[in-house]
Amino acid sequence: xxxxxxxxxxxxxxxxxxxxxxxxxxxxxxxxxxxxxxxxxxxxxxxxxxxxxxxxxxxxxxxxxxxxxxxxxxxxxxxxxxxxxxxxxxxxxxxxxxxxxxxxxxxxxxxxxxxxxxxxxxxxxxxxxxxxxxxx
Numbered sequence: 001x002x003x004x005x006x007x008x009x010x011x012x013x014x015x016x017x018x019x020x021x022x023x024x025x026x027x028x029x030x031x032x033x034x035x036x037x038x039x040x041x042x043x044x045x046x047x048x049x050x051x052x053x054x055x056x057x058x059x060x061x062x063x064x065x066x067x068x069x070x071x072x073x074x075x076x077x078x079x080x081x082x083x084x085x086x087x088x089x090x091x092x093x094x095x096x097x098x099x100x101x102x103x104x105x106x107x108x109x110x111x112x113x114x115x116x117x118x119x120x121x122x123x124x125x126x127x128x129x130x131x132x133x134x135x136x
Contacts, residue, residue, distance in 0.1 A: 004081075007104045010094075024095060038110045044092055045112040053116035061135045068133065080107045080114045083121050 023039040065071050076082055083106060085093070090103040093111060107114050122136045 007102050007106075007108075009100050010103055024097065036108075038095060038108060040093070040110050040112070045110075048112045051113040051116040053120050055115065055119055056136060064133075064135050080109055080118055083107045083118060 023042075025037050027035050027037050029035055085104055085107060090105065093108060094101055094103045096102075107117065119136070125131075126134050126136060
């Protein structure tokens with residue numbers, strides 16, 4: 001994940017707050033690819049307020065797309081990893097492994113509000129570029 005720019009190893013600062021209770025495991029997928037799984041349920045997720053940003057209704061998206069003869073879809077690989085975390089907020093999702101401190105540069109999958117955050121980013125991109133007949 002370091003080589004992909006998703007997380008980085010950093011020097012431990014004296015006043016650094018580390019999620020010491022954070023549980024993580026490395027899991028192999030069916031394709032033998034290793035994946036880092038973090039459990040933030042007893043750390044940051046426990047204290048994070050729920051983001052009630054509205055998600056699109058699947059039925060509405062299907063109905064909107066159905067009116068067109070031609071359409072295409074775009075699959076964002078590791079979608080949440082497309083969204084950067086502000087440098088001043090990276091310490092919130094920091095974790096320790098084998099005596100080393102790591103921080104995410106991009107949103108990890110296990111944080112509480114990643115789905116509404118990602119939807120908000122996608123909607124902002126659609127609006128910024130004036131994409132017509134784009135449904136997300």
